[in-house]
Amino acid sequence: MTFSIQYIDDEKIEKDYKKAISELGNFFELNWEFNKPRIFLVKNRVTIDKILGKKTEDWVVGFVNKADVYMLDRENYEKESCHKFSEEEYSKTIKHELAHSFFQVISGFKNKPDWLWEGMAIYLSDQDETKNKPKEFSEFLDYYEKSGPGVYKESGFVVKLLVEKFGKQKILELIKSLMSINSKKEFQDKFKAVYGFELNYGNINEQLDRV
Structure with missing residues (x-):
């Protein structure tokens, strides 16, 4: 199974990411310096299903694999899910998924x-x-x-x-x-x-x- 990925420079997501990492690090008392979580933006529902190896419900817009975060791309957020899009809610979803990453680390996955x-x-x-x-x-x-x-x-x-x-x-x-x-x-x-x-x-x- 083959997937195509590319690096993008998204200032808004990067800002949300850094803020979330800092705040979550303070809460979990974890100074995460190496092998930090990466965010992968997924274009559509079909790709989410292929990554997870199963048919997902339309409310699923993010998930983690080990420490990495996979998010439905905001460009297709409403088209590919049952959720309404807002920048505030998308930022919260990023932090939600990153919280899972921290949880994984301190719980032994x-x-x-x-x-x-x-x-x-x-x-x-x-x-x-x-x-x-x-x-x-x-x-x-x-x-x-x-x-x-x-x-x-x-x-x-x-x-x-x-x-x-x-x-x-x-x-x-x-x-x-x-x-x-x-x-x-x-x-x-x-x-x-x-x-x-x-x-x-x-x-x-x-x-x-x-x-």
């Missing part, structure tokens, strides 16, 4: 549970600002192995709650522990060890009520 994987990227890219905050959480725990558009509904707000109520060090400890976690049960045990309570809707919603 683990990306489960999916709610934590996506929730971190949503929170750190401020994409939760355009979503309706749930009055209570009732869905995010369905997304451990499973992924899908539903994971974006609550996960960013769950991560925001955990970071703002308990501090970032606990969630960084949790993410770093993923490299030695091999099951949902092991993750639940680690979550309880870090936060002092079991991971369930009742306990999370109780924390939400106290904010």
Whole structure:
């Protein structure tokens, strides 16, 4: 399978990239100097499907491969996806995908549970600002192995709650522990060890009520 690529000098993307790398580095406490993530702009849905080796849904506009980021080119953003284009949202999507790159590095390239994987990227890219905050959480725990558009509904707000109520060090400890976690049960045990309570809707919603 053959793909054609070329280097481009895009000042806007480069500016967004540098800003995101700096801010994410501060959060994750990672000074990324060598083999930094690269951004590959993909022209169309067909090419995304070929790269991933499967048919993708029209809401998929970015993904990571190891540390590198693949983004649907903004020129075809609306034509090749179900999303409306804006420069602000595109910048947030770049940061979202780069957050995945940082997550990969500190987790030992683990990306489960999916709610934590996506929730971190949503929170750190401020994409939760355009979503309706749930009055209570009732869905995010369905997304451990499973992924899908539903994971974006609550996960960013769950991560925001955990970071703002308990501090970032606990969630960084949790993410770093993923490299030695091999099951949902092991993750639940680690979550309880870090936060002092079991991971369930009742306990999370109780924390939400106290904010």
